[in-house]
Structures are given as structure tokens and as C-alpha cells.
Amino acid sequence: MDYIRKASDRGHADFGWLNSHHSFSFGSYYDPRHMGFSTLRVINDDTVAPGAGFDTHGHANMEIISYITHGRIAHKDSMGHEYVIPANDIQRMSAGTGITHSEYNHSQNDVLKFLQIWIEPQQHNIRPSYEQIQLPEKTGLTLLMSPEPEDGSLAINSDARLYRLTLEKESSTRLERQSLRTSYLHIVSGRAEINGQMFEQGDGIGLMTTESIEIHSKSNDFVALWFDLPGIKE
Template sequence: MSYYRAAEQRGHASFGWLDSHHSFSFDNYYDSEHMGVSVLRVINDDTVAEGAGFDTHGHRDMEIISYVLEGSIAHVDSMGHRRTVSAGEVQRMSAGSGVSHSEFNASATERLRFLQIWLRPNVKGIKPEYEQAHIPQSKALTLLVSSDGRDGSLMVHQDASIYRLRLQHNEGAPLLVSKGRVGYLHVVSGSAELDDSLLSAGDGFGVYQVRRFEVLAKSDNFEALWFDLPPEEK
């Protein structure tokens, strides 16, 4: 069984300072057919105008990952962190028992674009945590987030891993969904062939069964995120 959602089918919100595309139901956008895949609850592709951002607000019991594509985030939180998260960096915040934070475009002249990703945790009520890192691309499929922080990745409280896939034109990479796992591919930029279909930026593809397949880049600078997730919750 597989799941596919084209970029143009995503939810969309525009507020002047913010242009956001929602892969799954979020905030005022609701679609019962698209509530997430396994523990992956949110992928928002957010573009934030110069100097604008999200005022202080709270979260509980969610693993929140931000992957910056362009510009920089100015981050402030109730744990005492005041950080700048720049393009190419990954940020992880475990909201746990409760945390408040603000996220603003750090630049007054350039736009900010980042992916906001939420994973449901496998433990609740923990002390909130924060970390960020620049993780160089070591091979086509490079680990960014994991349950144990291996290979320099950020650690989340969930049996899940997130990899960054980067390929040049006509390069391919195999992806494997193991027994009892769920896979999800989110295309960040460029295009690639998968199962004789062409995937482009913003498209999402999920797999719920044991399977090995290959992604073949059809453009230069193809980039995607590959999620290795636990079984669907009953």
C-alpha cells in the first residue's frame, strides 16, 4: 500500500508576511484524508517575509524539527536559548511538559524559507530539550535525525529517523522500507523518477509495506527528506 500527495494538493495559507504549504492538516486547514503518516504529523513549507515571524506561542508533547532552506531563523525560547539557525542547519525542540518560543526571520532584507516538521513523541511530559546542528552531506543519503543521536544526528524521542537525500541529474539511490516500518519521501527541490512517476518539489510519497525501490534524479540539485517511521498507531 502506498500514499501519494502532489504539491498542488497541499493546504495553503497566505498572510502577507507568511506563505505556507501544509502537507497534512494544520491549524485552519483540515482534511481528514491527510492527517499525517505514522508518527509524522506536520510538514509545513514556510516562507517568511523580511523581519517577520511567529510571535511567542506554546507547545506540549511534540518533537518539532526545523530545517532551514534559505535565510536564518532568530529563535528565542522559555528554556533560555537565543539562537540563530542558518540555511542548511537543523533544529530540534522537544516540547515535552511545555515550552514557549518565537521564531522570526533574522534578516531585514532577505526572505526566510524552512520546513517545519512535527513528530508525535513516544514519551510524554519530559523536560523540554533543544539542539541544533549543521550536518554535512556525507553521502547521497545522510542522517539528520534519529532516536539515538548516532552519527552526529539530532536525537528525537521517537523510533524515527530523517535522512537528507541529495542527487545530481541521472544519479540514483536505493530506499528500503523494512518489515514493520513505514517510509515517507518529501521532495524539497528538483525532480526525480520513482515507480515510473515523476516527483517534483513539494510532492510526498509514503510506503506502508516491505519494499526496496530507487529514486532517480531527473534534475541537478535534487533534494528530498526520507523518513523511516514506526508502524501506524492503531
């Protein structure tokens, strides 16, 4: 394992209505050692208070992913999309030439929890677009996003693939980095022993030269996101 990002070491911002942990530099949190990993630029672990949210704001030339783990997001954007996105759904928004949107906690009683993920695009200034899917209820490795739709995956304007990994307690799997590529694992929930070390919710692991990792789940709710990304230029 070439890069380890422990949850306890992440950047942190608490605005009252929003409690956010940053795996990489974001907003007022800056650390030159943690600017992203390959084309993976942002993983923010956000908790939003009931009824609160992000007012209308703009993005351009970024692939923006929301992975909802608890509650529901009320999404509205300048393309005319207006949806309520429940837990266990994932959305992809290609900002392209420019898009504005707002995202609020749909509930007035319960908190919203989701991961906000940014990946650098392969092509700039494309036409903005939006998609979402419900995550399948299955264990193992599931492809969620890829440059071209495949096996129900969403298309992403990036040289990247995103998978979800779910494991039952005391089950194991091996994940392999593709040749000349990098890989990044972010633990969404649960605990696991990975190459002999213990990791838990919020931890991240990057592979640049390491060929594979062995994952042995230590909890019933182990879920992780596995990113296949371009090689990092020296």
C-alpha cells in the first residue's frame, strides 16, 4: 500500500448545519500532501442538518458524484432536473461548460449523510448532463461508473471506473491494480483487515506500485468504493 489516509487525519469543517470531513484539500482546508489521488480530487464525508443544504451554486469541468448513505437529497439544477435522491442511490453530474444546482436535506427531522466525490474530466467543455441509479442489493464488487455504460453502470466523462465493494463478516476478497494504473479504496462503512492492517469507516488506501490488496471483513456492514484511475506522472 503506497498511500494511507486515515479517517482521523482528514480535514474537518463544522458550520453547524454542515459537518464535513475532507480526505483531500478542499475549501479552507489545505494540505499539500493531500491534494487528491491521480484524477480523484475530492472525497467529502458530509452530514447535513434537517432542512439545511447547499444553496444554488455553480461548477464547470468536473465529474461530481453524490453517494447517499442515510436520508434523502432534494436536488435541483439549471438543466431542469428536480429529484429526491434516497439512500442507496448514486448520482453523477457532468458539469462540463457550466451548471448551477442546489442540494438540500429533504427531511425536516433527520440528518442527511452522503459522500461528495469529484473526479477530473477526460474532456473539457462538454454539454452538462445528469444521471442516477439505485444501487443493487448484492455482495462483492459492482461496477457503478465507467467511461462507457456497461452492465448497468453510469457513463462518466473520465478515464476512471468506480466500483462498490460489499462483504459479509469474515469474508475475504482480493482487489488488483491494473497495470500502468492507480487504484484507491475508500471505506464507506464497517471494518476490515487489509494486507495485515486494520482499517475502518472513512479510511482510504491508494495503490501506485502495490499490485493488489487482500481484504478480510471484520463487520457485517463492510462497504467500500474502489476507484480505477490513471497512472500518476512523476
